[in-house]
Amino acid sequence: MNLSAYIAEAFAVLVANRVRSILTALGLVIGVTAVIAIQVLGASMSGAVGGVLGSLSERTFFVVPNQRQADFTRAAIRLEDLQRLRFDVPNVIDAIPGGQTVREARIGHSRRRLGVGAQSDERFASETPLIAGRKLTPEDIALARHVCVISGEAAQKLQITGAQVGSSLRVGDHRYTIVGILDRSRAGRLPSLANFDISIPYTLYEREYARGRAIIAARVLVDDTSKIAQTESDTLAWLAALKKGRVEYQTFDRKSFSKAVDGIFAGVTLVVGLIGAVSLVVAGIGILNIMLVSVAERTREIGLRKAIGATRFQILLQFFIEALALSAFGCTVGLVLGVLIGALVNDLAIVKLSGIVAPIPWLRSIAIATGFATIVTLVFGTYPAWRAATLDPIEALRYE
Amino acid sequence: MNSAATAIDVRDVTKTYVLGDVKVEALRGVTFTIARGEYVAIMGPSGSGKSTLMNLLGCLDVPTTGRYLLDGIDVSTLGDDALAAIRLRKLGFVFQGFNLLARTSAVKNVALPLFYAGIGVKARGATATERLREVGLGDRLDHKPAELSGGQQQRVAIARALVNDPAVLLADEPTGNLDSTTSEELMALFGDLNAGGRTIIMVTHDEGVASHARRIIRLRDGRIVDDRPTAPN
Ligand SMILES: Nc1ncnc2c1ncn2[C@@H]1O[C@H](COP(=O)(O)OP(=O)(O)O)[C@@H](O)[C@H]1O
Numbered sequence: 001m002n003l004s005a006y007i008a009e010a011f012a013v014l015v016a017n018r019v020r021s022i023l024t025a026l027g028l029v030i031g032v033t034a035v036i037a038i039q040v041l042g043a044s045m046s047g048a049v050g051g052v053l054g055s056l057s058e059r060t061f062f063v064v065p066n067q068r069q070a071d072f073t074r075a076a077i078r079l080e081d082l083q084r085l086r087f088d089v090p091n092v093i094d095a096i097p098g099g100q101t102v103r104e105a106r107i108g109h110s111r112r113r114l115g116v117g118a119q120s121d122e123r124f125a126s127e128t129p130l131i132a133g134r135k136l137t138p139e140d141i142a143l144a145r146h147v148c149v150i151s152g153e154a155a156q157k158l159q160i161t162g163a164q165v166g167s168s169l170r171v172g173d174h175r176y177t178i179v180g181i182l183d184r185s186r187a188g189r190l191p192s193l194a195n196f197d198i199s200i201p202y203t204l205y206e207r208e209y210a211r212g213r214a215i216i217a218a219r220v221l222v223d224d225t226s227k228i229a230q231t232e233s234d235t236l237a238w239l240a241a242l243k244k245g246r247v248e249y250q251t252f253d254r255k256s257f258s259k260a261v262d263g264i265f266a267g268v269t270l271v272v273g274l275i276g277a278v279s280l281v282v283a284g285i286g287i288l289n290i291m292l293v294s295v296a297e298r299t300r301e302i303g304l305r306k307a308i309g310a311t312r313f314q315i316l317l318q319f320f321i322e323a324l325a326l327s328a329f330g331c332t333v334g335l336v337l338g339v340l341i342g343a344l345v346n347d348l349a350i351v352k353l354s355g356i357v358a359p360i361p362w363l364r365s366i367a368i369a370t371g372f373a374t375i376v377t378l379v380f381g382t383y384p385a386w387r388a389a390t391l392d393p394i395e396a397l398r399y400e
Numbered sequence: 401m402n403s404a405a406t407a408i409d410v411r412d413v414t415k416t417y418v419l420g421d422v423k424v425e426a427l428r429g430v431t432f433t434i435a436r437g438e439y440v441a442i443m444g445p446s447g448s449g450k451s452t453l454m455n456l457l458g459c460l461d462v463p464t465t466g467r468y469l470l471d472g473i474d475v476s477t478l479g480d481d482a483l484a485a486i487r488l489r490k491l492g493f494v495f496q497g498f499n500l501l502a503r504t505s506a507v508k509n510v511a512l513p514l515f516y517a518g519i520g521v522k523a524r525g526a527t528a529t530e531r532l533r534e535v536g537l538g539d540r541l542d543h544k545p546a547e548l549s550g551g552q553q554q555r556v557a558i559a560r561a562l563v564n565d566p567a568v569l570l571a572d573e574p575t576g577n578l579d580s581t582t583s584e585e586l587m588a589l590f591g592d593l594n595a596g597g598r599t600i601i602m603v604t605h606d607e608g609v610a611s612h613a614r615r616i617i618r619l620r621d622g623r624i625v626d627d628r629p630t631a632p633n
């Protein structure tokens with residue numbers, strides 16, 4: 001049927017009307033760019049946040065007071081409560097204070113205000129690897145040793161090197177021996193949930209920071225990850241009994257955090273994606289408009305083509321392919337821009353900030369944008385082509 | 401006259417346009433035949449139905465009543481695509497306003513009907529080139545219409561009309577946009593084509609132009625009022 005001739009003709013027409021072709025395609029360029037860039041950035045950002053959550057041990061969950069209750073003062077969990085939780089709730093190995101306390105840390109001439117947090121042994125700790133020394137051991141915990149593990153970020157701020165493992169770090173009024181230095185966490189500069197600047201044995205933390213003070217959040221270590229959901233509900237029931245139902249608590253684990261975060265990103269991606277879709281529909285209306293103009297301008301040409309024997313289908317094809325060519329041009333430019341913008345923002349901002357290289361669904365993003373643009377073109381490109389195809393040749397030839 | 405020699409056979413053809421409540425009877429019963437190889441001019445005052453008749457003969461429209469056989473085929477009841485196929489294979493059109501595609505070279509303009517006939521690009525170019533040579537434009541193959549004179553443009557249009565080797569060449573006021581010298585040249589070309597066996601039907605206002613034909617059909621108010629051969633010259 002000689003499609004290549006139709007395609008060549010379509011591009012010749014578009015080039016002959018290049019200014020308006022470009023302006024019309026611009027709508028499509030913007031729409032396709034937006035749809036692709038948004039999906040890429042959504043995946044990149046949720047990957048980054050997922051990476052932050054990845055620094056949480058799968059065996060721990062958080063217990064926090066429900067934010068939506070009137071009286072917070074009664075919500076505090078006391079140290080004694082945590083100790084009882086260990087014994088009363090099955091599967092719980094340990095329950096330790098969550099959150100951190102900010103203190104001035106000093107070593108040599110460096111001084112910085114850093115967060116001190118309670119940490120248990122390796123089973124609790126994040127998956128961030130060490131660059132020097134060791135993590136906290138069960139003996140550190142049991143004996144409440146004055147030792148600490150420094151995060152990679154904190155080590156950099158204090159200019160501590162691996163050679164300084166074994167040195168003493170002043171934190172407020174206390175002194176801790178540095179036993180390990182972590183690598184920079186995969187969570188990078190994004191807020192971290194359990195990667196404290198300075199991690200000390202929770203037994204020490206309880207004595208030096210938590211005694212007599214309200215503990216707002218707790219971290220619970222479970223001996224079997226498959227029982228984590230059950231343990232969470234047991235813990236909530238236990239707390240409800242303890243507080244006689246006057247205070248509500250809620251729990252989070254890595255999975256429920258991820259789910260919440262994924263939900264937020266899915267929502268944002270959907271909303272912004274819909275805006276992109278609307279812009280594609282608007283672009284489609286632009287194509288509809290310019291194709292109607294093109295058909296009107298070439299009424300005589302259409303009359304001539306029909307008079308010399310072109311069928312309705314052949315005329316339809318001509319104008320339909322012209323709309324497709326216009327759309328293909330806009331779509332291609334949009335694809336290139338969308339991929340470029342997505343890749344640039346991903347590499348220069350998100351990966352740099354978070355240190356996390358998330359898998360980006362390039363093909364899916366491109367397919368969705370292209371698919372949507374194609375549907376829009378089919379819908380809005382068909383009507384002008386049909387108008388051209390059904391023109392009466394006599395009327396068309398008489399058209400001025 | 402046997403039917404194999406009959407190019408056009410029009411019997412009791414009427415055409416009525418309905419505009420709301422108003423009916424315009426453009427043709428009120430027209431009957432004639434045109435044999436192969438004839439050269440006929442259709443004349444008549446404005447509004448007499450010349451264009452309506454040409455549109456019917458050209459299969460751009462169908463009669464309200466009556467029968468029209470083109471090259472032995474009854475085309476009075478055909479649908480859109482069947483009519484398109486007839487126009488493609490059996491008819492060649494020459495218009496007053498040339499109707500060439502502006503951005504397209506002479507040879508591609510001439511090749512256009514071959515494209516719709518599904519003929520490959522090489523064969524299209526070869527046939528179109530040959531037709532342009534026949535109308536004396538062998539050295540203007542790649543010129544765009546704007547680079548050609550009016551007479552040359554009309555020759556391109558004639559080459560296009562002949563490219564599918566049609567049974568009948570239809571020309572509506574072919575000299576309407578041309579000066580008298582160019583018109584004479586064009587009439588000479590029509591004469592040559594007819595001498596070569598082409599069946600030609602043309603509408604014209606101009607008695608001088610019509611005199612080149614060998615038969616004149618005169619219309620008035622949608623009826624044939626006169627149909628006779630021209631004086632031999
Ligand atoms: N499409 C149409 N709709 C309504 N009336 C028409 C149409 N075409 C032609 N007519 C009418 O039919 C009559 C014959 O017109 P036409 O064939 O164009 O005459 P001519 O070409 O001889 O000037 C005129 O009265 C004209 O107004």
Ligand SMILES: [Mg+2]
Nearest residue numbers: 447450451452
């Ligand atoms: Mg007329």
